Amino acid sequence: MDYHRHDCMEIMYLMTGSCIVDVMAEEGREERHRLKKGELILLDANVPHRLIVEEGTPCRMLNVEFSVAPLAPGDESALSIGMLAREEPPLAELLDSPAASLVLHDPEEVPHTLKSLVLELDRRQGRQNVMVRLLFAELLLRLARLRVERLHTGPQQASHYVRAAIEYLHQNYDRGIRVPEIAAAVNLHPGYLHRLFKQHTGRTLTDYLNALRMDKAKMLLTGSAVPVAEIADYVGIASRPYFHLLFRKYSGCTPTEYREGAEPDSWKKGRSGAEEAEGG
Template sequence: MRSYSLYDPYLREGGDFRPNIVAYYYKQWLDYHMDFHAHDAIEFMYVISGTCTVETMNDVFQMRKGDLILLDARVSHKLIVPKESPCRMLNVEFIFTDCDGIYPSMKQLAQGHEALVQLLDRKVSTIVLRDPNEVHHTLKSIVMEMDTGGAQRRSMTHLLLAQLLVRVARLAAEEAKDMAQGQHHRYVRKATEYIHQHYDCDIQAKDVAAAVSLHPVYLQRIFKANMHVTITEYLAELRVEKAKMLLARSDVPIIDIADYIGLNSRQYFSMLFKKVTGMSPAAYRKSIETMQGFDKQLQ
């Protein structure tokens, strides 16, 4: 069986190949010094707790809880875990095999995800990333599916592994952008992520600042400089976009939509919606229903 690097152009330009897991395990390491070794599989190593050092022939990586390292196939590496700090890790190793009727293939993934293309074009044999818990969740799901998925596990694990590759590619793209644009960009990105995850709650700028561990005044300043709107304006525009989606694609009563987007005042919701869109929530829903009815007549 041919061993493929993650960056082998044949995976994107040749036949249809998908990642296939060959090993996965949790391991609590203590006072451990591994010799240099290499294998044909591509490996993810995720630090669940503690600290460790991963060495390659060219680099030394100090890793802590929440760090993920991606090692390409045949990269010589070793693991060192100090006696005073046990390290628990989750490892997943995979190779590439013919799709055999189970998709998506790497070719399809690359065609549909720009961040993955950017990662594959970089051709970096070893990447260390800081995970906001998304990758850990996907890794745990993969292991659970492999252990308990039964006859249906193959298709689900292939989908989860494809998802993992895309998530890692996005993290790598975000890290590269943060490095190019500076620390300010990183804080603003984390602030927008928090807003998108909590827009349905009664949050204020001070809550966003606390979530990213910055002083509210300082975050407000760098947020406005990067996004060209204040945190309050960004949150308001996001809430209106979510309200438009609910009005257009759901049957949630208009009277309840304010609660869905984190506003405890229906009057304020109507005022905000009209200010941003130029029409009331009722008029907006009516316009969507009219347009949909017109489209059906044309079909």
């Protein structure tokens, strides 16, 4: 595809595969962005760009073009971007700091909002209504917050959040906890904590918590006389069938089989990896 430009801003979100977006920035300087699944690029209006899909690497993307126009007099149903910017500093910062292009990563929240917006526009045949404006406002806010997270969270600070989350998991694994609670404990948005944790440990928060609970269950099975039927409660899992399902998934056997076949302290030799990930 040759270089082209649009009168409106453009969002290109990659749902599957990979692609290259070349952007002609200031003074004719070319910037190349290689996008993969879960990434998006925000292009300013009238910025020359081109999409390159390499042979053998098909991609599927969502594409939306938009512009922000002043409210019509007496239009009570429309949302004022200026009003949102006053309430949300990240949005004000995005609007006050124009750039030719901006690449962000979000495999969870942005695609959901973007899909809803595209479906609503299709349903309305491109015409706006209150729902379109609400979804568009949500999309802008999510993009603004992602931008702030990317700009202001360095590797050292990100590592701090991950360590704090791991510490919280080790202190609270024995009760029912959910990702929003963990995120609140470390003062981060749940979606952002999920991305940081996966990036730094290679596993999700839920997977880490389950592995930790199974490690603790193995310790109880080999180092205590706690009945098998009660161990689920000791590791914070309310459903005993679910505990047995998880234990088999992480250990390859049932809790009873593990207790009968394991040597004392054998949990130290066959851990599922939660503590190794913490150390790494």
